[in-house]
Amino acid sequence: MVKDFSVSALMMGLLTAFVGFISSFAVIMQGLQAMGATAPEIASALLALSIAMGVLAIGFSAWFRMPISIAWSTPGAALLSGIGMIEGGFPAAVGAFVVCAGLIVICGLFRPLGRAIRMIPAPLANAMLAGILLALCLAPVKAVAFNPLLGLPIVLTWAVVVSRWRLWAVPASLGALILVLIFGVDVAPDAMAQIRAAVHPDLVFIAPVFTLHGAISVAVPLFIVTMASQNIPGIAILKLHDYEPPPGVLFAGTGLFSMLSSLAGGVPVNMAAITAAMCASEDANPDPAKRYWSAIVAGFGYIVLGLLAGGIIAFVSLAPPILLQAVAGLGLVGAFSNAAFAAYRDPETREAAAITFLVTASGLSFAGISGAFWGLVAGGVMMTLKHFVRKPKS
Secondary structure (H helix, E strand, C coil), X not given: CHHHCCHHHHHHHHHHHHHHHHCCHHHHHHHHHHCCCCHHHHHHHHHHHHXXXXXXXXXXXXXXXXXXXXXXXXXXXXXXXXXXXXCCHHHHHHHHHHHHHHHHHHHHHCHHHHXXXXXXXXXXXXXXXXXXXXXXXXXXXXXXXXXXXXXXXXXXXXXXXXXXXXXXXXXXXXXXXXXXXXXXXXXXXXXXXXXXXHCCCCCCCCCCCCCHHHHHHHHHHHHHHHHHHHHHHHHHHHHHCCCCCCHHHHHHHHHHHHHHHHCCCCCCEEECCHHHHHHCCCCCCCCHHHCXXXXXXXXXXXXXXXXXXXXXXXXXXXXXHHHHHHHHHHXXXXXXXXXXXXXXXXXXXXXXXXXXXXXXXXXXXXXXXXXXXXXXXXHHHHHHHHHHCCCCCC
């Protein structure tokens, strides 16, 4: 393995870890806060997730000699923001995370379940994701309305950078948030002392509470979003670069580590999509057989960033919440546009996708079950009706 190491893989791995963590940790924070997690619990979750991502990326990449990049479920965290706190509070949410992780493990071990997930019409899955992301993607607009002097620098920085260096757009907007914090927000005199004290987070065990409401409203939609938006595309991207990863082993492994990290408050970990394309690209190494080192380096990078998660959370928490939501929303604009495009691309399923999107985006719950689940149901009913109630050909 040592002879396969290269400077290009080192640089791409460091960039992957930085982009993967910085571009989406705000979304994870928002999702966990919406579920009722406290600041120490969020820091614990980020630490557990970073360790899980790092260990899996290092282990899988070294084992299979492939650039297997692992990420946390950013769309899943966005889903949590849309659902909000459920009955039973954060322990009930943790119970749903455990159930979701168990479903991912079963999906890896039991192939028919994996095939069933792949049978969910792509337009409906994408429409559900777009509906979930809508509320967060509106946050930048709300931030500007809240305070133009604070919100505009963040949005304008993102807009300028994304036009030329897309991968650096969210880190740049986060940098703008830091400058806004330093020069535009009054902070307590002892703020830096508090940040230093919180730099190294502790793992907090959260006893899961299992409820039917949590399983249906959180676990099932979270499972579908994680599989449809992360795991399956992650495998597809590796195949696109002429790798042949074993899906069953990878799904079962990520599900097992998701179960462990969920006990510390973490959302699922899964196959990465965007960062997978970075690690598998020619920029990591001209030789495809040696690109796995980029994912290994990224794994170590995630672990280091996780060890600093407490300080990161303490610092960004000095800002008004809407500004952090704005950064999270800007990081999801690309995911929203891709999901919306994929949802409405096929005219035959456009109405069903629109219904799925509207029901999901409404944020309403029926019978205590979140709109994300009902969005899929409503879209599926519409698609079925259109299939059977069709004018006969003349």
